[in-house]
Amino acid sequence: MLEAGAKVPDVGASDQDGNRVTLRGFQGHKLVVYFYPKADTPGCTAESQTFRDLKDQFAAADAEIVGVSRDTVESQKKFADKYGLNFPLLADTSSAICDAFGVIVEKNMYGKKSIGIQRSTFLIDPDGTIVKVWPRVSVEGHGKAVLEAVRSR
Amino acid sequence: MDDGLIRLAVPVGPDDHVRGPHDAPVTLVEYGDFECPYCGLAYPVVKQLERDYGDRLRIVFRSFPLEQHAHAEAASEAAEFAADADRFWEMHDTLFEHQRALDVSNLLEYARHLKLDPEALAVALREHTYAAIVEEQKEGGDESGIPGTPAFFLNDVLFEDEASYENLSGAIDYLLKHGSVR
Numbered sequence: 079m080l081e082a083g084a085k086v087p088d089v090g091a092s093d094q095d096g097n098r099v100t101l102r103g104f105q106g107h108k109l110v111v112y113f114y115p116k117a118d119t120p121g122c123t124a125e126s127q128t129f130r131d132l133k134d135q136f137a138a139a140d141a142e143i144v145g146v147s148r149d150t151v152e153s154q155k156k157f158a159d160k161y162g163l164n165f166p167l168l169a170d171t172s173s174a175i176c177d178a179f180g181v182i183v184e185k186n187m188y189g190k191k192s193i194g195i196q197r198s199t200f201l202i203d204p205d206g207t208i209v210k211v212w213p214r215v216s217v218e219g220h221g222k223a224v225l226e227a228v229r230s231r
Numbered sequence: 232m233d234d235g236l237i238r239l240a241v242p243v244g245p246d247d248h249v250r251g252p253h254d255a256p257v258t259l260v261e262y263g264d265f266e267c268p269y270c271g272l273a274y275p276v277v278k279q280l281e282r283d284y285g286d287r288l289r290i291v292f293r294s295f296p297l298e299q300h301a302h303a304e305a306a307s308e309a310a311e312f313a314a315d316a317d318r319f320w321e322m323h324d325t326l327f328e329h330q331r332a333l334d335v336s337n338l339l340e341y342a343r344h345l346k347l348d349p350e351a352l353a354v355a356l357r358e359h360t361y362a363a364i365v366e367e368q369k370e371g372g373d374e375s376g377i378p379g380t381p382a383f384f385l386n387d388v389l390f391e392d393e394a395s396y397e398n399l400s401g402a403i404d405y406l407l408k409h410g411s412v413r
Contacts, residue, residue: 115378120393122267122297123379183235186413187391188405194391196235197378214237216373217380218298 079180079198079213086111086206087178091146093166094154099144101175102206108141108228109202112215113181115195117149117157117167125197128221130163140204141228146170147195201227236412237389241371243291248319250281251289257406259399260291262372262382265307265326266300266333270381273394274327280399287407292323293368295380302333304365309338311361312352318345388412 080087086109090100101111114125129136129143136143143165149157154167168175176182176195183196201210201224210227212220239260243249261277263270281290294310296303306326313322325341326333335356339349355361372382375389383390385402392398406412 115391119379121269121379121381122264122299124297124299125378127299185235185391187236187388188402188412189409194235197376214376216376217295217378218369218373 079196080178080200080208080211082208082211084208086200086202086208087175089175089178091168091170091172091175092151093168094151094158094163096151097166099166099168101144101202104142104144104202105206106204108139108204108231110136110141110143110199110224110228111146111179111202112143112197112199112224113146113176113179113195114197115147117147117153118160124217125215125220126157126163127161129165129224130161132221132225133164135225136228139225139228144168146175148173148176199224201231203231237376237391239384239387239389240374240376242387243289247291247293248314248323249289249291250320252286253289255289256287256410257284257403258289258291258384258386259403260293260384260387262293262295262368262375262377262380262384264295264297264300264303264380265310265323266303266330267297267380268330269379269394271327271330273381273383274324276394276396276399279396280403283400284403288403292319293371294365295369295372295377295382296365297380304362305335305338305356306333307365307368308356308359308361309342309352311364312355313342313345313347316347318347321345386412 086101093099145167148170151169154169181196181198185192197215199212203209294307296307310322342349342352
């Protein structure tokens with residue numbers, strides 16, 4: 079997994095509306111990139127909604143938010159529409175972004191091997207340097223913790 | 232080496248709400264929210280697993296009330312109140328069976344129904360007597376890094392599939408046969 083000090087990789091993918099988004103395209107602004115295993119998992123997860131609710135505060139601190147998973151554009155679109163998510167959700171179907179950040183984990187459970195994404199968040203400075211990494215994210219309070227880190231930059 | 236699995240940070244201990252034998256080969260720990268609809272869906276699944284696996288399965292419930300659920304915190308505190316009178320599981324069942332009626336007046340009614348003192352519960356809820364216990368359980372879930380509710384751990388490893396009967400019983404069968412997640 080990429081660590082603080084690394085440059086943001088030159089990668090991108092289509093968002094939920096089919097627009098090509100590259101992470102280096104955000105240079106000049108702070109950027110929060112959060113990886114999640116799957117769009118709309120069956121359960122109560124607050125992470126994406128938290129980023130949605132705090133988006134204005136992130137914007138006031140000159141920070142953009144981007145979510146990434148390996149879901150398709152269609153799944154991301156459905157997810158965004160269902161929860162009113164008002165920032166790009168990248169459909170990293172080729173796994174280029176996930177691979178570049180090193181958030182892919184191979185799991186061996188109950189006789190089945192599977193590949194998944196470790197829920198993790200990266201804060202990137204306006205010059206394109208990763209300045210903070212949350213390698214394992216829990217459900218609550220995460221959005222606020224990231225916002226605090228953004229404000230302290 | 233990081234195998235990508237999420238593990239239970241706080242081991243099952245004497246303060247936990249437990250059903251089933253302590254030496255059962257499989258332990259299911261749930262982090263749940265009494266107002267979470269997905270936890271409500273999982274509730275009969277867990278009941279069925281208990282019936283089907285009997286002494287081979289131990290069940291543990293820890294509260295993880297989410298901020299987005301206005302009644303979840305009070306419901307968890309009411310369950311802890313009931314636990315003091317050894318009625319935790321009765322209250323747990325009642326709450327999941329009445330997920331859409333978790334106002335304070337409802338909670339007092341459930342206490343009355345379980346022959347607990349509703350006046351004492353009203354005071355406990357007002358003074359948040361049990362908030363610290365609930366908070367401690369929640370912090371344990373945060374420490375583990377659970378992605379949401381419900382979160383099920385089977386023998387200390389987070390179960391990451393949808394919590395259907397088929398999926399959970401498949402995993403339990405595997406653990407009974409092989410003794411570990413791999």
